[in-house]
Amino acid sequence: MKNTFRNYMLILMFTTTSLSSFGQAPISNSFGLVYKDAIAENVPGKVNIHPVTYQLNGLKIAANVYTPANYNAAEKYPAVIVAHPNGGVKEQVGGLYAQRLAELGYITIAADASYQGASGGEPRHTDKPQFRVEDIHGMADFISHYPGVDAGRLGALGICGGGGYTLKAVQSDKRINAVATISMFNSGEVRRNGFQNSQVNTIQERLQQASNARAQEMAGGEIRYSGVASITDEEIAKTTTDLYREGYEYYYRTDKHPNSTFLYTTSSLMDLMTWDARDKIELIDQPLLMIAGSKADTKYMTDEAFEKATNAKNKELFLIDGATHIQTYYVPEYVNQAINKLNEFFGNNL
Template sequence: MKKITSIIALATSMAAIDAVNAQSVQNERQQNPYGLVYDGAITRNEKGKVNIHPVTYKLNGLDIAANVYTPADYDPSKKYPAIAVAHPNGGVKEQVAGLYAQHLAENGFIAIAADAAYQGASGGLPRHVDKPQNRVEDIRGMADYISRYEGVDPDRLGVLGICGGGGYTLKAAQSDKRFKAVATLSMFNSGEVRRNGFQKSQLNTIQERLEQATKARAQEAAGGEIIYAGVASITDEEIAKTATDLYREGYVYYYRTHAHPNSTFLYTMSSLLDLMTWDATTNMDMINQPLLMMAGSKADTKYMTDEAFAKAINAKNKELFLIDGATHIQTYWKPEYVSQAVKKLVSFFQTNL
C-alpha cells in the first residue's frame, strides 16, 4: 500500500510539474510581440528571413485583422504564389492558422491568416457570431486582399482550411475560382455537427435546439441579452472526463497550451439558425480545382473528411492524405505530424500553382 501511495504521489507531483511547465511556456508565448502562441513563432522581423506583417482591411464595412507572412528575401518586384489560411472554429490567426501560414512562407509562398468577422481582433457586433455565410465571405475577403498584395501573382492563389475553416473553404472553393488549388486539414463540417451532434449524438434534439435558437434570435431582435452556446471556461477535472479526443484535446489546446485572449469556444445561440440548415458537403461536385484533404489516421473527425472527399467527384487530381498516428488536434501542433502535413502541402501547392 505504501508503494502504491508513493506512486500516486509521484504521479500527482509530475502532473503538477507538467502544469507549471505548460504555464511557463504559455507565459512566454503570450509575450510574443505579435501575439503568436505556437512554437517557433516569429518574434521579430529580420532581413533575409520570413517576416510577418499585421494588416487591417475592410470587408463588408467591417475591419478585418490579418497577418501576412512573406518568404525569406521577399522582393515585392517579383511574383509569388499565395495561400489564404482559414482558422478553426473558435480559433484565431495567432494559433494553428498562423503556424501553417509561417511554414508555407518558409517554403516560398506568401500566406495570409485572418480573424473571422465578429471574432478575434476583427470587427463586428455582437461578438462571436458564427454564421457559415460570414465565414465563407471571410475566405473570399482574404482572396480579395492578398490578390492585390505586392509581389502576389493572383493567378497562383491557393487556399488551406483547417477544422471548421476547412468546411468553409470547401464551400468557398465551389464558386470562387480564384482559388486554383484547395487543401483542408482535419476538416470539420460545422453545419452537420451543429445539426446532428458530433458523431451524430444529438439527432433526437434537433427541433428542441432550433426552438432555443429561435428564442435567442427573438431576444436579440428585441434588444435583449445575447445568449451564447459553447464553453466559456473549463476545469482540469472536466477536461479529463471528456470522452472524445476532439473536445478533450481541444480544450487543452485552446484553454491551456495554446490559449489566446481572442480565442473562445463561445458562439451566439442564434447562429444555430444558419448553422443547422447548412452543410459543407452539399454541391461538392462544383469543386473542379485540384483538391488535397488531410486528416489524422486516428482522428475521431476523420469521417467528415471521408464524406466530403467522396462527394468531390469533379475535383482535379484529388488526394486524401492520412497523417499516420495523429488525432485531430495533434495536427495543429505536434511537430512530427505538422511536418508531414507541411511537406504534403508544399508539394501540392508547388505542383498546382
C-alpha cells in the first residue's frame, strides 16, 4: 500500500520543504528556458521572446510573449494562449509549444500560474482550479491588447493540467475562438478519485485532511503541502506508472527548473476535489482539438472529456501513435506531430 501511494504520488505528504532547497546547476539560457532548442538570444528577423509582467486580481503575473520572425507591430497576427501543466512553469513544455507556434507565425503567450513559478501570490504553490482558470482569462486579457495581435483570432492550448483548466475557461470565454489540448489531465478527477480511480475509497478521509490543513493555516500554523518534494533515482526506477515515472524524470532531471515543483498546498484539495473539467463542458461551442499519446496512461481523461463535449464545433481527437503522456512534452517526433496538427487546426479556425 505504501509503495502504491508513493508511485501514484497521491498520498498526502505533509512537508514544508520546497524545491528551492535542493541543489541544481545554474540554467545557462539567458531567459531561463530549459527545453531543447530554446531561444538563447533575440535576433532581428527571427522568433523573439519578450518577458512581461501584468496585474491580475492584485497579483503580478510573469509571462513570456513569443513573436514570429520579422514581427511587425503594425500588422495583424493570430495569437495563442498556452497553459502549462500542473507543477510546471513557462520555461518548460509550455514555452516549447509557444516557441514552436511562434515559428509558424502566431504571437503566443505562456504565463506562470498565480501562486506558482515567478508569478505572485501567497501561500506559494496554492493550486486552486478557480485561480488556474482565471489565469487563462488573464492571458486572454493581456495578449488581446498586445501590439500586432488580431483579437478576433485568438486560440488557446492547454497542456496536461493546463488542458483541463483550458476546457473550463473556454466554456465562458468566447473571446477564444478555437481550443486545443495536449495530454489533457483532469486535475479534479484525479485529486478526488486517485489516478485511474485508485483512491475512490478514501475520498472522505482526504477531504478531512484537507479541511484540517486549512484550519491549521487559518490559525496561523504551519502550511501543509501535498505531493513529492524530491525523489531518488532508485525511487524513480521503481515507479510503475508511465505518467509519474517519466514525470519525475522530466521535472526532476532532464527539464528541471527551480520554480517548478510537484508540491501544492494540502488545503487546495478542498477546491480541487470538488471540481471537474468535464462539468458544463457542453458549453464549449468553439472548434475543439484534443491530442493524446496512444500509449498514454492518462488517455482515459481525454476520452471522457471528448465524449462529453457534445456541442464543440468540428471536434477532433488526434492520437500520436506510440507516445506516452510525458513524451508529448519533449520527444521531437511526437512534438512535431502535435505541432503540425495544431498548425492545421488553428490555421483552419483562426
